[in-house]
Amino acid sequence: MKTILKSLLAITVLSVVFTSCGNGGSKKGAQGALSGSAAEKVYVAPGEHDEFYAFVSGGFSGQLAVYGLPSGRLFKVIPVFSVDAEKAYGFNEETKPMLNTSHGFIPWDDSHHPDISQTAGELDGRWVFINGNNTPRIAKIDLTTFETTEIIEIPNSAGNHSSSFVTENTEYVVAGTRFSVPYPQRDMPIEEYKGNFKGALSFISVDPEDGAMDLKFQIMMPGFNYDLSHPGRGKSHGWFFFTTYNTEEANSLLEVNASQNDKDFIAAINWKKIEEYVNNGGGTKAPTRYAHNVYNETTHTATSTIKEEVVVVDPSEVPGAIYFLPTPKSPHGCDVDPSGEYIIGSGKLAAELTAHSFTKMLAAIEGEKFDGEAYGIPILKYDEILAGAVKQPGLGPLHTEFDGQGNAYTTFFISSEVVKWKLGTWEVVDRKPTYYSVGHLMIPGGNSRKPFGKYVLAMNKITKDRYLPTGPEVTQSAQLYDITGEKMELLLDFPTIGEPHYAAGCPADLLKPNSKKIFKLEENEHEYAVKSEAEAKVVRDGNEVHIYMTMIRSHFAPDNIEGIQVGDKVYFHVTNLEQDYDVPHGISMIGANTSELLIMPGQTETFVWEPKQVGVWPFYCTDFCSALHQEMQGYVRVSPKGSSVPITYTLDGDAVDAE
Amino acid sequence: MKLKVLVVALVVAMVSSCGSDGKKSDKKAAPKEEKKEVVEVDPMKDKGIGPITSVTLTEIDQAMADKGKAVFSAKCSACHKMSKRFVGPALAGITERRTPEWIMNMILNPEEMVEKNPIAKKLLAEYLSPMANQSLTEEEARLILEYFRTVKEK
Numbered sequence: 001m002k003t004i005l006k007s008l009l010a011i012t013v014l015s016v017v018f019t020s021c022g023n024g025g026s027k028k029g030a031q032g033a034l035s036g037s038a039a040e041k042v043y044v045a046p047g048e049h050d051e052f053y054a055f056v057s058g059g060f061s062g063q064l065a066v067y068g069l070p071s072g073r074l075f076k077v078i079p080v081f082s083v084d085a086e087k088a089y090g091f092n093e094e095t096k097p098m099l100n101t102s103h104g105f106i107p108w109d110d111s112h113h114p115d116i117s118q119t120a121g122e123l124d125g126r127w128v129f130i131n132g133n134n135t136p137r138i139a140k141i142d143l144t145t146f147e148t149t150e151i152i153e154i155p156n157s158a159g160n161h162s163s164s165f166v167t168e169n170t171e172y173v174v175a176g177t178r179f180s181v182p183y184p185q186r187d188m189p190i191e192e193y194k195g196n197f198k199g200a201l202s203f204i205s206v207d208p209e210d211g212a213m214d215l216k217f218q219i220m221m222p223g224f225n226y227d228l229s230h231p232g233r234g235k236s237h238g239w240f241f242f243t244t245y246n247t248e249e250a251n252s253l254l255e256v257n258a259s260q261n262d263k264d265f266i267a268a269i270n271w272k273k274i275e276e277y278v279n280n281g282g283g284t285k286a287p288t289r290y291a292h293n294v295y296n297e298t299t300h301t302a303t304s305t306i307k308e309e310v311v312v313v314d315p316s317e318v319p320g321a322i323y324f325l326p327t328p329k330s331p332h333g334c335d336v337d338p339s340g341e342y343i344i345g346s347g348k349l350a351a352e353l354t355a356h357s358f359t360k361m362l363a364a365i366e367g368e369k370f371d372g373e374a375y376g377i378p379i380l381k382y383d384e385i386l387a388g389a390v391k392q393p394g395l396g397p398l399h400t401e402f403d404g405q406g407n408a409y410t411t412f413f414i415s416s417e418v419v420k421w422k423l424g425t426w427e428v429v430d431r432k433p434t435y436y437s438v439g440h441l442m443i444p445g446g447n448s449r450k451p452f453g454k455y456v457l458a459m460n461k462i463t464k465d466r467y468l469p470t471g472p473e474v475t476q477s478a479q480l481y482d483i484t485g486e487k488m489e490l491l492l493d494f495p496t497i498g499e500p501h502y503a504a505g506c507p508a509d510l511l512k513p514n515s516k517k518i519f520k521l522e523e524n525e526h527e528y529a530v531k532s533e534a535e536a537k538v539v540r541d542g543n544e545v546h547i548y549m550t551m552i553r554s555h556f557a558p559d560n561i562e563g564i565q566v567g568d569k570v571y572f573h574v575t576n577l578e579q580d581y582d583v584p585h586g587i588s589m590i591g592a593n594t595s596e597l598l599i600m601p602g603q604t605e606t607f608v609w610e611p612k613q614v615g616v617w618p619f620y621c622t623d624f625c626s627a628l629h630q631e632m633q634g635y636v637r638v639s640p641k642g643s644s645v646p647i648t649y650t651l652d653g654d655a656v657d658a659e
Numbered sequence: 660m661k662l663k664v665l666v667v668a669l670v671v672a673m674v675s676s677c678g679s680d681g682k683k684s685d686k687k688a689a690p691k692e693e694k695k696e697v698v699e700v701d702p703m704k705d706k707g708i709g710p711i712t713s714v715t716l717t718e719i720d721q722a723m724a725d726k727g728k729a730v731f732s733a734k735c736s737a738c739h740k741m742s743k744r745f746v747g748p749a750l751a752g753i754t755e756r757r758t759p760e761w762i763m764n765m766i767l768n769p770e771e772m773v774e775k776n777p778i779a780k781k782l783l784a785e786y787l788s789p790m791a792n793q794s795l796t797e798e799e800a801r802l803i804l805e806y807f808r809t810v811k812e813k
Contacts, residue, residue, distance in 0.1 A: 518794065521733070532733045552737040553788050555746065577737050579794040627787040652745075 038491040041482060044071040049512075052444050054457060054505040055114045055128050056478065058082075061498030062109045064130055064141060069444070069455055069505065070480055072494030080139045080148045081109030081132040085595035089148075092597055093571070093606040094526075095295070097304035101135055101153050102289040110134045113163060113228075113502040116143075117170040117206070121233045121449030125510035127211050129164040129173045136160030138175050138204055140211060144516045145297065152213050153290035155310055156183055156200040156220070162229040162334075165447070166206070168237045172271065173213070175202040176242050180223035180249075184286070193251040197223035200312075201242065203271060215290070217278045217311040219322070221267065222375040223249050225258070227332055228399075233449050234340030236358040238272035241343050245330035247374070258330065259349060263382065265324035265374075266334055266345050268361065273321040274313055282318070283311040298525045300603050316376045323365060324374060325356050326382040333399035337408065337423055338449050342387055346397035346410065353397050353410060355426065357387035388426040393419050398439060399502075401446030403453025403483055411438040411458060418458055418481065420488060432488045434479055436462040443483070444505030452507060456481045456488070459500040466493055476500055517581040519602030526604035528573030533557040538649045545570045545647070551585040551599065552577040553626040555651070556619070559634030563647035566611055566640055572597075572619075575604040585632070586622030596622045611638045700777055702757055707776050709764030710797060716759060719808050727799075727806030734793040735803070741810050746788050752812025759804055765790060766800040 044050055050068030058065055062082030066075045083090030083099070090099050090107055099105055109132035117127045128141045136154035141147065154160055154175045162176030176199070182188055183198035199221040205214045224244040232239035247264045250257030277283065288310045295302040315322045329347035331354070336343055343356040363369075364384040371381045396414030403409070407429065410419050416437050420430040439461050444452040463477040475495035482489040521531050530536050530548045536557045539546045545568050550557045556574075564570055576585050578601040588596040592609040599605050611617065621632035639645045706712065731739075738746035753762060757778075765772050765779060769790035772779040783789055795803075 520794075533737045534732060550737060553746070553791055555737075557737065577734075578791060579734065580792040583791070626789065 038482075038489065042070040042072065042480065042492045044068065044073070049508060051508060052452070052455070052505050053508055053511055054442065054444070054503050055116070056457075056459070056496055056503040057111050057114055057130060057501045058497050059112070059476070059499030059501055060110050062111050062132070063497065064111060064114055064128070065497050065500075066146065067494070067496075068508075069457065070491065072478070072480060072492050074497075076146055077497060078141055078146055078148065080130055080141065081106075081111055081137065081151075083107045086598065088595050088597045088605060088607070091595035091607070093608065094301045094604075097302040098148060098151055098293045098295060100293055100304035101137070101291045102155070102306065103135060106135050108134075109137065111139075111498075111501075112161065113165065114504040115165050115173070115447065115502075116504045116506055117211075118166055118448055119169055121168045121237070123445050123448055123450070123506045123510060124170075125506055125514070126170075127206075128504055129166060131160050131163035131175060133160050133178075136163075136175065136177070138164045138173055138213065140173075140206075140213060142211070142297075143511050144514050146515070147295070149295040149297065150211070150213055151291075151293045152204060152215060153292070154200070154202050154215070155288040155290040156181070156185075156198070156218060156312070157202060162201075162226040162242050165229055165231055165240075167231045167240070167271070168233050168449075170206045170208070172203045172205055172216070174229060174231070174240055175204065176226035176229055177201070178225050178227060180225065183220055190251050193223060194249045195223070197249070197251075199224055199226050199244075201226060201267075201269065203275070212294075213292075215292075215307075215310055217274065217283055217313055219269065219274065219313050219315060221315060221322075222377070224264070225254075226267070228334045230334050230336045230343075230447060232336060232340050232358065233338070236336065236340035236343075238270060239358075240269045240271050241325075241334050241336065242267040242269065243327070243331040243334040243345060244324075245332075245348075263326040263328050264330055265379070266327045266331060266343060266356065267377075268323045268325055268343075270321045274318055277318045277321075278311055278313065283313045285309050286312045297519070298523055300519070300524065300526045300529075300605065320365075322377050323361070324377055324379045325361065325385055326371065326379060327354050327356070328352070333397070333410075335400040335402075335408075335447070337402050338404055338451060340449075342423060344400045344408065344410075346399065348396060348398070348413075350397070351392065353390040353393050353400075353421075355387040355389065355423075356385050360385045360387065388424070390419075390421050390426045390428065393421065393428055394431065399441055401441055401443040401456065402451050403443055403446070403456075404451035405453055407453075407483075409441060409443065409456050409483070409488075411441045413437050413439065413461070418456065418488065420483070430487045432481060432490060434458045434460055435466050435477070435493070436460055436464055438479075440500070440502045442503040442505055444507065447504075452505075454482070454484055455491075456483050457503060457505070459496070459503065461499070467495065518579055519600060521575075521577065521579060521602045524575070524602055524604060526573075526575070528571075528606065529575050529604040530573075531575065532577070533651065536649075536651075538563075538647050540647050543568050547572050547649075549574045549587075550577050551575070551587065551621070551632075553583065553585075554621065554628040554632040556587070556621075556632065556634045557651045558649035559651055560637075561634070561647075561649045562637040562639075563645050564611060564636055564638050565643055566614060566638060568611060570609045570611065570636075571606055572609065573604060573606045574599055576601050578602070583625060584623050585625050587619060588622050589619040589636070590617050598623060611636075614638055614640055702761070702778055704758070705776070705778060706758050706760035707764035707768075707779070708771050709768030711760045711763040711767065711800075714759035714763065714801075714804070716808070720805055721809070723802050723805040724809045725806075727802035727804070730795070730799050731803050731806055734795060734799075738788070738791065742813070747786055747790065748782065750807060751810045754804070754808050755812070762804055762807065763797070763800045766793075766795055766803065767797065768792075 052069040079089035136157040159178035161178035180197040246258035327345035329350035331345040333346040394412035
């Protein structure tokens with residue numbers, strides 16, 4: 001009997017343990033199997049990895065930040081359009097050409113809309129593209145190195161905002177101008193805007209093998225503001241959709257004057273038709289100037305080329321390729337659902353969300369259901385193409401993403417909330433507040449045929465009291481919601497760099513196996529690379545001195561250099577001989593008017609030092625590399641101009657030697 | 660009484676499996692307190708830890724040794740000189756002091772060697788700069804070994 005009692009007790013105790021285990025320790029079982037404390041859902045234990053990568057635009061920092069989800073931990077800030085002293089981006093000789101433009105070297109931009117490359121409408125994790133808004137550019141980041149490897153300037157464009165979204169097989173990355181400008185650019189009165197200003201929509205082809213970008217053609221559209229865009233997918237593959245505002249073509253006080261029309265347009269562009277036209281010799285080769293900058297991973301060096309011609313297409317040359325879909329009140333977001341059927345227009349000032357039907361659009365084109373035209377482009381009849389509208393969803397709709405389960409999630413700037421609604425029935429299912437004034441939102445893969453509908457990331461425009469105050473300027477803010485249940489659940493606030501606009505996310509498993517660990521020394525073709533200490537040397541060429549230097553734990557070779565003179569231009573070409581993961585070395589020189597270098601294993605980088613004072617000046621390693629890191633240093637002797645001290649260089653008292 | 664012990668044990672097991680929350684245990688175990696090593700190892704019997712378990716040596720192959728010298732110059736000579744202590748130990752005559760397997764494992768698997776192999780641990784304590792993993796292939800390590808066989812201690 002006693003034994004039986006004990007057994008029963010044991011079973012009871014065990015079931016309690018089992019039960020609490022199954023619930024994840026939660027008392028909120030009523031909210032569904034996946035509910036639990038928010039802290040548990042975002043907790044990634046020390047040494048564990050996050051499930052998703054999130055690439056969050058750095059806004060006015062010009063960069064791209066890499067976060068883990070659900071933890072919200074910041075892993076890396078990838079320099080794209082702005083110089084970054086930490087990584088010597090834009091400071092070392094190798095990356096300066098990346099920031100060249102037709103206006104010269106520009107150390108900053110405003111980065112907005114990252115988008116991950118796709119194959120067959122699904123994320124393929126090869127590259128992420130992002131637009132520079134101010135001096136129009138599109139950048140490509142290689143997701144094996146997480147480095148910017150190509151930047152192309154967009155001519156005839158200004159406020160490069162309806163960018164940088166990719167087509168279903170990354171055939172093109174698309175860049176649309178927010179501000180229309182005179183075409184061609186010229187000295188003219190601003191009040192003659194109407195009819196003389198044009199809006200360029202640029203299609204940049206992407207090589208399927210190596211990702212090389214090429215500005216294939218520009219469509220010179222009427223002088224509206226082209227705000228955002230998204231590609232067709234599935235059935236609507238081959239089309240691209242752009243929201244417009246300021247169809248009034250106002251050039252002053254747009255706040256009032258561009259909000260007059262009851263409806264503006266979504267421009268539907270059949271890019272396949274225009275591509276075919278261009279491939280057959282259509283379009284005009286127009287003179288222009290833009291920079292195309294390419295970073296070569298083998299030479300570890302970027303080159304900048306100025307191009308002087310672009311193919312432009314006037315919409316009237318390709319009838320049947322472009323239509324306007326009337327959309328209420330200055331639409332901002334332009335989002336296409338995973339099936340490619342619904343095109344969602346978010347009228348910033350409208351009381352409802354508009355969903356156009358792609359099927360109905362094709363039928364209306366077929367049946368010529370037109371409501372006039374604008375600059376020769378047919379305007380389709382609103383009622384003929386409308387799929388439905390979400391009534392009274394909130395105030396100030398901006399952007400929509402999809403979970404792949406038939407739900408859409410839209411941000412509302414004015415009423416500060418994310419609203420979940422159903423595609424097809426247009427009913428609102430749930431709404432959750434954001435803190436505060438949300439702009440974009442992101443579901444990993446939410447702009448593809450295959451979303452990973454587990455989390456939505458909301459990126460806010462205003463932070464106010466969400467964190468400890470840090471004076472008048474406070475950090476920017478993002479918020480993570482669990483969307484696996486019927487109702488959304490706010491899990492986490494985390495700070496972001498710059499002002500985040502759009503973001504792109506994908507499962508970590510898509511990128512993790514391809515992430516490069518080192519650069520192989522054998523493959524290093526940098527012009528000034530040295531691959532062993534025996535090859536290290538110092539060469540004078542007039543007043544230029546080239547130091548071919550190596551670094552390994554924990555010394556430089558050579559580390560004593562004499563024969564440098566005031567007025568010389570001294571190039572430090574430094575190769576990291578390490579071939580092990582996570583062993584970068586840094587180098588910095590007293591008085592050098594530039595940043596440090598941070599050199600990855602197998603890589604070569606260069607900085608320039610122009611010594612101004614006689615003396616013996618040290619340099620040292622800036623990245624703590626081993627127990628003897630503090631010993632990693634050297635000296636350069638600087639003599640007066642014209643001195644007879646010869647160039648000599650040593651390591652450990654010997655001329656640098658291998659054995 | 661025995662049953663009670665069993666029950667307690669089971670409950671503890673359940674609770675701890677709960678704590679790990681079903682996560683895969685592919686992560687590294689936390690470093691354990693190592694016992695003091697007191698056993699003296701004969702270096703000429705110690706094969707070290709790593710991918711190399713057996714090397715059969717025959718006559719020195721000079722062509723291999725020449726290739727090995729080239730690899731050594733490119734990847735190793737920044738820290739090792741043959742005739743003198745540098746960042747790491749002098750290497751002339753090394754094949755008379757260590758087994759071929761130990762040498763190759765030290766080249767190919769230095770992280771684990773300096774963590775677990777008593778001789779390698781002692782070397783790290785003396786030299787402080789950890790032996791760098793230069794990501795060589797087994798074939799390259801074998802070539803270097805052949806080169807080492809040609810350099811005797813003076």
